[in-house]
Amino acid sequence: MSESLLVIDQLEVVYGRVVRAVQGISMRIPDGGTVALVGLNGGGKTTTLRAISGFLPSENVAITQGTVRFHDQDITGLRADQTAALGIVIVPQLDKVFGTLTVQENLEVGWRTRSRGQARDSITLSNVFDVFPMLAPHRERLAIWLSGGERQLLAIAAALIKRPALLLVDEMSLGLSPLLQRQVIHKLTELKREFGFSLLVVDQNARAVLELADYGYIIENGMIVRDGPAAELLVNTEVQEFYLGRRSGEGARQSYRDVKQYHRTRRWWG
Template sequence: MTMNTATEAAAQAAAPYLSINNVEVIYNHVILVLKGVSLQVEQGSIVALLGANGAGKSTTLKSISNLLHAERGDVTKGSIEFKGARIDQMTPNELVRRGVIQVMEGRHCFGHLSIEENLLTGAYTRKISRGELNANLEKVYHYFPRLKTRRSSQAGYTSGGEQQMCAIGRALMAKPEMILLDEPSMGLAPQIVEEIFEIVKDLNTKEKVSFLLAEQNTMVALRYADFGYIMENGRIVMEGEAKELAANEDVKEFYLGLAGEGRKSFREVKHYRRRKRWLS
């Protein structure tokens, strides 16, 4: 993106819903992981953050949800704004209250708690009556009928797909406006991945929850997302409408493994041409 289009885009969206501006993250005071990442999420959209292992997708999400501190990471430059307010110094607790919640990579269900107890912990920040709580549980069970059948089993003994659903359901219990979804497809069978993305889309349209999702499974993610960013080495290297990205020759080649003229010898595969970004 050139400087011009950047300013245009900024002018178009007066107060972006979620915006990350030139964020730099350093772990342990020495390891530079994000080298100036900027991205925006519009209200009510699904935005995919794509890229290979170690590109910085998870770090980006954690810098928003502020779970970085626990891993000795720090946002050293840039700013993160949600609905016009700076959120980069807030605790995860305050953020959840504001409606931003993260579903962590690898599910992270509470293994010794039952599925239902897991869901209930999601409502920790909300001061609501028993009735409202139950109504909320029912709603989550409506989206994830599988969870209802397993409601009293210990989460640690449920399948990977059920755990992923449990993690998303748990986040829903906090009544979020925006869910940061980290690698929902990890280690799941393609069919289950499809099922989970369908539910994400459903939540997006019916419950008006915005999603920023980090994915390695580019093909699936772009099918469900509205907009996409591609990360490489701690930088955003490409962005665009999901459809455009999916059709882009470079993306096809690098992430989808589909080159224009059928199979290619590994020797001829192009190396990535990083786009220079003067204003990041």
């Protein structure tokens, strides 16, 4: 459990030669662990996942510094097909499913592109609707007609069918009702325990992913400003106030101006 599956060291990603979206971050995902990456809009979460999985756009972007190691192998800058062959599977923030294919066909694409390196199938074409019964009634529907939540579930199911060694989920709770969020978290925890993959979950909804994770990182302006065991982050006062929407004191609800002022003056890393 404590052996590192993925180690990111001083990674820097620059768009268009000027936008340093990720500014020298270091992170570690233990083998079999669940790590959460949380932060506000534009913090660099999606860019980090894209850099790990090789889904950076082919033009106008560069990894200018640092390394990503997977199973102690340097995978910095590998293409998406190469990381997929190693068992790194991503549920992207956008374009999660093939809209012009049916639900069943989306799952078949996942199955056909599954990683051969993994020892066991977590989910197969024959049991996927038992694992995700909410998708069963939509089996023959085009994915474009699914609701946002159904689409997210289909994306997660199609990713799991690829037999990930490391599953990256961008905006995990996007479009899911609180009840469905809890069901998905429960399902991922169960499947992870049974099949032993590792998980990196990204979300603006810090609570949803910190409750699932063992360890968490908070990213702001492309920098990791805080990290620690997820249970500790969940009870940390600053994290509660600015990422979990908790009030600071007796009847004192945080105003938008307070939050902006806090962001202007705060230096967690100073």
